[in-house]
Every structure is written in C-alpha cells, then in structure tokens.
Amino acid sequence: MLLQDMTMKEFKGYLRRTKTLIVPYGSIEAHGVHLPLATDTMIIWEVVRRVAKRVRVFVAPPIYYGVCTSTGNHPGTIGITPETLRRLTMDIVRDGFRKGLRNFILVSGHGGGLHTYAIKEAGERLVEEIDGIQVASLAIYEILPGKARDIAETENDSHAGELETSCILHIEPGLVKGRAKEEYPALPKPIIVRDKERYWKGAVWGNPEKADPGKGAELLDIMVDSLAGLVRKIEGL
Numbered sequence: 001m002l003l004q005d006m007t008m009k010e011f012k013g014y015l016r017r018t019k020t021l022i023v024p025y026g027s028i029e030a031h032g033v034h035l036p037l038a039t040d041t042m043i044i045w046e047v048v049r050r051v052a053k054r055v056r057v058f059v060a061p062p063i064y065y066g067v068c069t070s071t072g073n074h075p076g077t078i079g080i081t082p083e084t085l086r087r088l089t090m091d092i093v094r095d096g097f098r099k100g101l102r103n104f105i106l107v108s109g110h111g112g113g114l115h116t117y118a119i120k121e122a123g124e125r126l127v128e129e130i131d132g133i134q135v136a137s138l139a140i141y142e143i144l145p146g147k148a149r150d151i152a153e154t155e156n157d158s159h160a161g162e163l164e165t166s167c168i169l170h171i172e173p174g175l176v177k178g179r180a181k182e183e184y185p186a187l188p189k190p191i192i193v194r195d196k197e198r199y200w201k202g203a204v205w206g207n208p209e210k211a212d213p214g215k216g217a218e219l220l221d222i223m224v225d226s227l228a229g230l231v232r233k234i235e236g237l
C-alpha cells in the first residue's frame with residue numbers, strides 16, 4: 001500500500017500483515033532534449049506502485065532528488081550531495097524502524113555511481129547500527145535478469161536512450177518531446193573534469209530513435225517481477 005494514502009489506523013493494521021517498506025529514489029536530471037527531468041523518478045514510481053498491487057508491502061513516497069555528477073551542469077538538473085542523500089535515507093529508515101517496520105528496500109531508478117553508493121553506504125551503516133533490521137540498497141538495474149538487456153537493440157544503452165525513452169513512452173507518452181539524437185558521452189574518465197557538458201552535450205547515452213512503448217512495457221514488467229521477488233527474498237531471510 002502507498003504510505004502517503006494511508007491513515008494512522010490503516011498503517012497500524014497493515015503492519016500486522018507486513019513489516020517491509022520500499023523507498024523509491026529518483027532524480028531531477030537532464031535526460032536529453034526529449035525526456036522529462038523526473039524520468040528516473042517516474043520509472044521507479046511506476047514500478048513500485050505495480051509491485052504494491054502484487055505483493056503485500058508498504059511503499060514510501062518517492063525521493064525525487066538524487067546525486068547527479070555527469071549531468072550536474074546540464075539545464076534543469078537539480079542535484080543533492082551524497083551526504084544529504086545518506087542522511088535523509090538514514091533518518092527515514094530509523095524512524096520507519098521506530099514505527100515497527102523491519103525490512104527496508106531502498107531502490108533507485110537513477111543509477112548514478114555516487115548516488116547509488118550513498119544509498120548503499122546508508123544501508124551498511126543502518127545494518128551496523130540497528131539490531132533486527134534488514135536492508136537492501138540498490139539501483140533497480142542491478143537485479144534485472146539478462147533478458148532485460150536483450151530488449152534494447154542498442155549495444156550500450158544507459159541514459160535517456162532506447163530503454164528510458166521506451167519506458168516514458170509507455171508510462172506517459174505525452175511527456176516525450178520528439179527524440180534526441182543518438183549520443184554517447186566522451187568524458188575523459190577516470191579524469192574528473194569540471195565542464196562535463198563539453199564532453200556530453202546532449203545528456204543522452206544511447207539511441208532514443210530505437211525506443212517504442214512496447215519495449216517500455218516489457219522492461220517495466222521485468223522490473224516489477226524482479227522487485228517483487230526481492231520483497232519475498234528479504235522477508236524469507
């Protein structure tokens with residue numbers, strides 16, 4: 001059930017049926033000229049709402065802001081620091097535990113490195129700190145089976161490309177404004193540059209032209225299956 005829609009009485013009653021909370025994370029981040037800034041949030045929010053229909057679980061409201069490095073300078077990206085994300089995560093989980101929740105699935109639709117590490121670090125600390133807690137920290141893409149990769153025709157699809165564009169075409173087609181050009185970042189990794197937008201102009205990593213809503217539907221189904229499986233797994237431990 002969606003936490004934000006429940007009353008205190010419903011919360012108490014449902015707690016007798018499950019002690020698992022999913023916390024979805026996204027970002028407000030440039031996703032090419034064609035996708036909304038909240039693309040990552042929209043995708044994960046859709047996934048967790050579907051999971052909540054499939055298995056007994058509490059679903060927290062999405063955390064819209066995330067840590068964005070490569071797209072940090074692009075128009076519209078509004079990021080937060082890893083420290084803020086870690087502290088926010090720890091506060092939410094600690095208070096959830098105080099209210100009787102025991103299993104926490106911290107799942108992100110934004111796969112950025114520092115972003116995901118901040119959530120994982122929070123998970124490690126919480127498990128050290130709180131006896132009797134179980135935490136899973138992940139980007140949703142980490143638990144998808146190989147067949148999810150096969151949906152994309154593009155070899156190296158990662159950001160605002162074939163798959164994310166397909167998902168938004170499926171979820172909310174009216175928010176897809178044409179198609180950005182195929183692009184891959186030319187960041188001189190592992191050197192960290194300040195003017196990242198010079199090396200990655202369009203904020204696209206992949207080929208949006210290959211997107212279609214059917215691929216989005218297929219990928220979302222796989223995400224829902226995988227996350228519902230994780231709910232069962234954490235509850236079975």
Ligand SMILES: [Zn+2]
Binds near residue numbers: 031040109110160164
């Ligand atoms: Zn994204």
